Amino acid sequence: MGILRRLGNLGRQKKLDAEIEAELQSHIEMRSADNIAAGMSPEEAWRKARLRFGSPVLVKETTAAADAALGLERLWRDAHYGARALARSAGFSAMAVGVMALCLGATTTLFNVARCVLVEPLPFRDPSQLVMVYEHFRGASSGSEYNQVSPADYYDWRARTHGFEDMAAWRDWQFNLSGGHGEMPEVVHAEAGTWNLFSVLGVQPALGRTFAASEDHLGASRVAMLTWSLYQRRFGGDPAVIGKEIHMDGNAWTVVGVLPRWFSYPDARVQLWVPYTSIASPGFMQHHEDDQSFVVARLRPGVSLAAAMSEVKAVQYRIHTEHLDQPVAGDAISRPMLDDMVQEVKKPLLILLSAVGCMLLIGCLNVANLLVARGTARQRETAIRDALGAGRLALIRQQLAESVLLCGAGGSLGVLLSVAVTQWLIHAWRNLPRAEAIHTDASVLAFAFGLMIVAGLLSGLLPAILAARKSTFAVLRDAASTVRGSTSRTGLRTTLLTVEIAVTVVLLVAAGLLLKSFLLLRTTDVGATTDNVLTMHYDLPKTVYDTPAKVVNFSQALLERVRHLPGVVATGLGSVVPGAGYGDDDVFTIVEHPPLNPRQDMPDALTRVADLGYFHALEIPLVHGRAFTPRDRLKHANTVVISKQLAEEYFRGENPLGVHIKVPDWGDSTNYEVVGVVGDTLYQAGRPSKATIYVPVLAGQLDRDYTLVVRTASNPLAMSLPVQKEIAALDPALPVSNVLTMQQVLGQSAATASFSATLVLAFAGLSLVLAAVGLFGVVSYMAAQRTTEIGVRLALGARRERLLRLMMSDGLKPAVVGLTLGLVASAGLTQLIRSMLYATRPLDPAVFVLVAVTLFAVAVLACAAPAWRASRMDPMAALRTE
Amino acid sequence: MARNDLQGSLDLLVLKTLDQRGRLHGYGIVLHIQGASDELLQVEEGSLYPALHRMEQSGWITSEWALTETGRRGKYYRMTAAGSKQLREAEASFEQLVRGVRAMLRYA
Numbered sequence: 006m007g008i009l010r011r012l013g014n015l016g017r018q019k020k021l022d023a024e025i026e027a028e029l030q031s032h033i034e035m036r037s038a039d040n041i042a043a044g045m046s047p048e049e050a051w052r053k054a055r056l057r058f059g060s061p062v063l064v065k066e067t068t069a070a071a072d073a074a075l076g077l078e079r080l081w082r083d084a085h086y087g088a089r090a091l092a093r094s095a096g097f098s099a100m101a102v103g104v105m106a107l108c109l110g111a112t113t114t115l116f117n118v119a120r121c122v123l124v125e126p127l128p129f130r131d132p133s134q135l136v137m138v139y140e141h142f143r144g145a146s147s148g149s150e151y152n153q154v155s156p157a158d159y160y161d162w163r164a165r166t167h168g169f170e171d172m173a174a175w176r177d178w179q180f181n182l183s184g185g186h187g188e189m190p191e192v193v194h195a196e197a198g199t200w201n202l203f204s205v206l207g208v209q210p211a212l213g214r215t216f217a218a219s220e221d222h223l224g225a226s227r228v229a230m231l232t233w234s235l236y237q238r239r240f241g242g243d244p245a246v247i248g249k250e251i252h253m254d255g256n257a258w259t260v261v262g263v264l265p266r267w268f269s270y271p272d273a274r275v276q277l278w279v280p281y282t283s284i285a286s287p288g289f290m291q292h293h294e295d296d297q298s299f300v301v302a303r304l305r306p307g308v309s310l311a312a313a314m315s316e317v318k319a320v321q322y323r324i325h326t327e328h329l330d331q332p333v334a335g336d337a338i339s340r341p342m343l344d345d346m347v348q349e350v351k352k353p354l355l356i357l358l359s360a361v362g363c364m365l366l367i368g369c370l371n372v373a374n375l376l377v378a379r380g381t382a383r384q385r386e387t388a389i390r391d392a393l394g395a396g397r398l399a400l401i402r403q404q405l406a407e408s409v410l411l412c413g414a415g416g417s418l419g420v421l422l423s424v425a426v427t428q429w430l431i432h433a434w435r436n437l438p439r440a441e442a443i444h445t446d447a448s449v450l451a452f453a454f455g456l457m458i459v460a461g462l463l464s465g466l467l468p469a470i471l472a473a474r475k476s477t478f479a480v481l482r483d484a485a486s487t488v489r490g491s492t493s494r495t496g497l498r499t500t501l502l503t504v505e506i507a508v509t510v511v512l513l514v515a516a517g518l519l520l521k522s523f524l525l526l527r528t529t530d531v532g533a534t535t536d537n538v539l540t541m542h543y544d545l546p547k548t549v550y551d552t553p554a555k556v557v558n559f560s561q562a563l564l565e566r567v568r569h570l571p572g573v574v575a576t577g578l579g580s581v582v583p584g585a586g587y588g589d590d591d592v593f594t595i596v597e598h599p600p601l602n603p604r605q606d607m608p609d610a611l612t613r614v615a616d617l618g619y620f621h622a623l624e625i626p627l628v629h630g631r632a633f634t635p636r637d638r639l640k641h642a643n644t645v646v647i648s649k650q651l652a653e654e655y656f657r658g659e660n661p662l663g664v665h666i667k668v669p670d671w672g673d674s675t676n677y678e679v680v681g682v683v684g685d686t687l688y689q690a691g692r693p694s695k696a697t698i699y700v701p702v703l704a705g706q707l708d709r710d711y712t713l714v715v716r717t718a719s720n721p722l723a724m725s726l727p728v729q730k731e732i733a734a735l736d737p738a739l740p741v742s743n744v745l746t747m748q749q750v751l752g753q754s755a756a757t758a759s760f761s762a763t764l765v766l767a768f769a770g771l772s773l774v775l776a777a778v779g780l781f782g783v784v785s786y787m788a789a790q791r792t793t794e795i796g797v798r799l800a801l802g803a804r805r806e807r808l809l810r811l812m813m814s815d816g817l818k819p820a821v822v823g824l825t826l827g828l829v830a831s832a833g834l835t836q837l838i839r840s841m842l843y844a845t846r847p848l849d850p851a852v853f854v855l856v857a858v859t860l861f862a863v864a865v866l867a868c869a870a871p872a873w874r875a876s877r878m879d880p881m882a883a884l885r886t887e
Numbered sequence: 888m889a890r891n892d893l894q895g896s897l898d899l900l901v902l903k904t905l906d907q908r909g910r911l912h913g914y915g916i917v918l919h920i921q922g923a924s925d926e927l928l929q930v931e932e933g934s935l936y937p938a939l940h941r942m943e944q945s946g947w948i949t950s951e952w953a954l955t956e957t958g959r960r961g962k963y964y965r966m967t968a969a970g971s972k973q974l975r976e977a978e979a980s981f982e983q984l985v986r987g988v989r990a991m992l993r994y995a
Contacts, residue, residue: 028913028962029936035914035959059933067937 025068029061087406097379098411101372104775105415105460108368110422111361111768113453117427119354121443123347128267128442130207131303135342136310138162138172138300138317140334152334153296156281156289158324159199162300162337165320168313172302173202175271178284179710180253181546181740182239182276192544192742193235193253193276197284205303206270212236213247213262220261221280223287228280229258233266235276255548269441271299271346293324293333294592294670301342314339332592332607346438352841353761360515360768363508365460367772370505372464374779376408377498378786401466408465409458416457420450435756467497498783503823505779509772510827510860511834516769517852518835519762522845526755531583532686532694534624535747537574538714539721540582542743543732545709553639557703559735560711564618566731567715572724577622577714578702580614583686584751585712588613593698595655596665596676610651611688611695612668614711616702620646620683622714623747628652630662630681633701642704646681651696666698690751691758691843712743721746758843773863780867784816788875795875796883809876816868824860828853897938898947899981900928902974905948905966912961913939939964947973 033054040050058064091098126132139151140158159174166172175198183190200221203210211233220228229251231240240246250257258279269275281298282289289295304313317337325335344351424445431440550556560578568576581588592607594600601607617633619625628649637644645666652661665676677700685694702711713732717724725744732741745753752759788795795808835847845852904919905911911919916939917930942948947970955961966974 024962025936025940027960031912031959031961032914032932035912035955035957035961038957057932059931064933064936067933068940 022065022069025065029058029065029068033058083402083406084410086403087410090407091410094379097375100778101375101411102415102418104368104371105412106418106422107771108361108365109412109416109419109453109456109460110426111419112365112456113419113423113449114426114430115354115358115361116452117423117445117449118430118443119358120449122437122439123343123351123354125439125442127343127346129342132342134170134304134306135206136302136304136339137342137345138302138314138337138339140296140321141336141338142334143336150338151340154298154300155293155295155333156285156298157291157293158321158333159298159300160290161320161324162317166313166316168305168308168316169302170305171201171205172300173199173205174281174298174300175199175202176281176298178279179544180277181255181544181738183252183738183740190738190740192542192740194274195277195279196271196275197279197281199281202301205301208265208268210262211265212244213260215262216278216280221282223282223285223289225280225283227256227258227283228261229253230262230264230278231260232264232268232276232278234273236263254546267441272436272438273441293328294331296334302339310339330607332609350437350757352838353757356515356519356838356841357761357764357768360512360765363512364768364772364775365456367505367508367775369460369464370501370508371775371779372408372411372460373467374498374501374505374782376404376465376468377501378782404468405462405465408468409461412457412461412464416453416460419457420453423449423453434760435753467501498786499819502776502779502783503819503826505776506820506823506860506864507827507830509769509776510824510856511831512765512769512772513856513860514828514831514835514852515838516762516766517856518838518842518845518847518849519758519765521849521852522841522843523755523758523762525844526691526758527751529687529690529751531690531751532625532684533583533747534716535584535751537717537719537721538623538747539717539724539728540585540715540743540745540747540750541713541725541728541741543711543713543739543741545711545739547709549736549738550709553704556709557639560616560702563713563732563735564616566735567713567728570724570727570731572718573715574718575618575622575716577619577716578614578616579619579699579712579714580710581688582623582712582714582747582750583625583688584690584747585688587611587688590695591668591670591698593666593668596667598655608655608696610647611697613697613699614702614704615646615699619699619702619714622716624716625686626684628682628684629660630679632681632683633699633703635703637701638703642701643675643677644680644701645677646683646699647679648685648694648697648699649682650685650694651698652682654696668698690755758841761841773860776860777863777867780816780820780864781871783819784812784868785871787815788812788871791875792878792883795878796880799878799880800884805876809872812872812875813865813868816872817864820861820864820868824857824864827860828857831856896981897930897934898942899974899977900930901935901938901942902947902966902970902977905964906971906974910953910963910965912955912963914961916964942970945973946970 033051036054036057037047037050040053041047045053055061127135129135137151138154140154141150141152153176154174156174159172163172175196178195178197180193180195181190182193198216200216200218203215208215210230213230215230216228219225231246236242236246246260247262249260251260252258264278302313304310314337317339321337322335325333340348427443427445431437431443434440545556545559550559564576564578567573588611590609590611592609594607615633617635617637620627620632629652630646632646633644647661647666655661656664661679661682664679666679667674667676677698683699686697687694713728715721715724715728729741729744732739798808799805831853832848839847900920901916904916904923907923908915908919913932913935917932917935920928920930939948939950943950943964946967948964948966950962950964952960953963
């Protein structure tokens, strides 16, 4: 109060001086008039009146001081005094600053990441008008609602609807990028996008141009756009690369442009872009069931999303009815582009943000608790200052100055910490979408500053008000009798502590659930062995390996070489290993079964290529029949092995061996004979298993994408170099990618789960430490308060065990109440993270029991030390402390 | 300690004066305290004005310039609501001090 007025006074010093002068002058005049009335001479009257003031200059100065400067001076004095008080108890201050730095730093970091990733608009033109459009199977029970789009559907949508300004499509691709001058070959992630994609997004190239419509046709000349990172990394940032040719998969592609540095859509792994149709086979544009593309659409201004989508839905339904014999979706569905990009991390980020918010709350409560304790220790000081005429507000201000100083120091450290942690987070959180959008700017600093003030007030106001609440005499009276501690203060500390423990319990339960589900996910039985298995990926370019025979020969030669390496137990070759992703799926028919009703969805299965060693190397059990043999080669490779689930789903009670399967999409009319049934595998940990068809590798067609599987006697990663040398010996231009053990393959799919579980656990662990410190402090404080009482009890013959129990129960009461409240709150709150849990119920009893036991054990430990010390006291010494 | 005690009671005396007399200038306050205390209490002008200005900054009193009965310009003070609250607390505090000191003196 009055600070502004005082600051104002500072600026009006002259006018104020004159006013004081006038006031004093009028006083002197009145006095001398009275003196004259009493019979003095005017000179005498005037002199006497002046004399009463002593030195007029001094009076004027002291009066002016009461008005001006005081405000500023007082602010500074508060800060100065606060700093001195804090310096006196350096240990306390360091701890409080450390706690605040940690909590504020973590909160600022996560706030910043969440803001940049989830809220910040996409860096495209008018990003709110951008949506992603997907196919949607009505009433589909399994899988995602959002299905990728086939090329023909995309072309039909674009041609036959009017609600969108334009629609573009892109799909994932991979190239073997080889150098023209003997540079290392490498596998690059690429995207094939329609020519209009960049104009739909509103992206201008940094160099050169984007694709022309004429380049996005079958048979058009091959062109490519580089991302900034590839341009810098592989081409040294030389602008002369525009118009040059690069070699991918044995073909020459002309570089027409370079994308800007900030462009990292759909993710930062993408190295280059080619036109949508440049990777297509003939007939590509007519495929209604090749669902691998993503469609970006820009809404026409003034058209509602619902109106625009209703047109797309109608078109898709018509396509569906025209192709009842194919698995074509009957509906379409959309979502905003931003949601689409971040939907995987939205929940984890929000959970981390809540967790860190809880930690901040605990940190504030802890500092508040420490301040209350200090306030108690300084009761006499406060009382004396009060008696000396310091106002209540001044005292509160003084206390607040200290907590704001603490939080200010903590916050400044926290911001520095946050800058470092943000960088770490971007690197450590693999596959975090929009990681490139994360930046620290003024609004983050403003947030940190605001948070700092709120934390300072929160942790300072409560103890400050309490400390200044009592009148001078009450405090002095209390101070006179320290036999019984001030109960209101203990009550407040206990309440703070109870809340602190309850919040900690919620955090611990959430962390426990996430951790348990992550561990389950990590150790999921995917149906194959994960011990000592090395996998690596290679992709045979079509231009070099242009006949099935060449592909098969390469595969056989490679397996032969690797098999004879020392330390190799088994080898196998397949398209995808279990746990490495969805891969391909196709619809199939069973030749011996009656034709299906065209209205019915066709049976669908994952399709995998496998050699004779694949099942053995991965220890996928053979249930019936046989695995592949060397006879299943090239023209004779008309056999398939099916998974147990497929057998159960489509051959109920029937013997599937010898039955024939037809897969229309493989482009031939071969009837594949089922020769064996193997155990089920999971394509991704945490997802249900799906019926699978295995085709012999030695057919040499379908796919040129191979994963080599090597089971070793010991450390599989030690084998990676020898195996890669064998590949290089066969084809030095062939790049190898994804050299991973099976455990790493599974770990990748659990990366986000692992990350959020670890972080939440770290926050929960820190909170637990903070709560334990708080508990320790409170019990120590209560023991100190009751020193005399304990001394009296001991002198009167109380048993030490009873005293120990008494002190323990004082500390454990808030712990038990907090624990109970926390468990109840957790039971409700964990429902919110249900969707992030795998094979773990939100009310998992093991987690709840473990948390309760851990917290109770920590509480007992934290209380035991001070309680034990109190009970061991020498009664005489205790009584003498008075 | 003594100086501070005096300052504390000066505030009390000024507030009480304004409570009893309403609007008053500094000189009037000096006269009132002197008269009401049967000439027992003498207020030093050197302490009065700093105290008045400090109390004004604390929001206990407000001031305004006006003409006195004799036609001079004088600065008049008036108590605020915060001031009357402060007065009650100071009175209670003082009563307690007096009771305490008296009990002390009577203790044999």
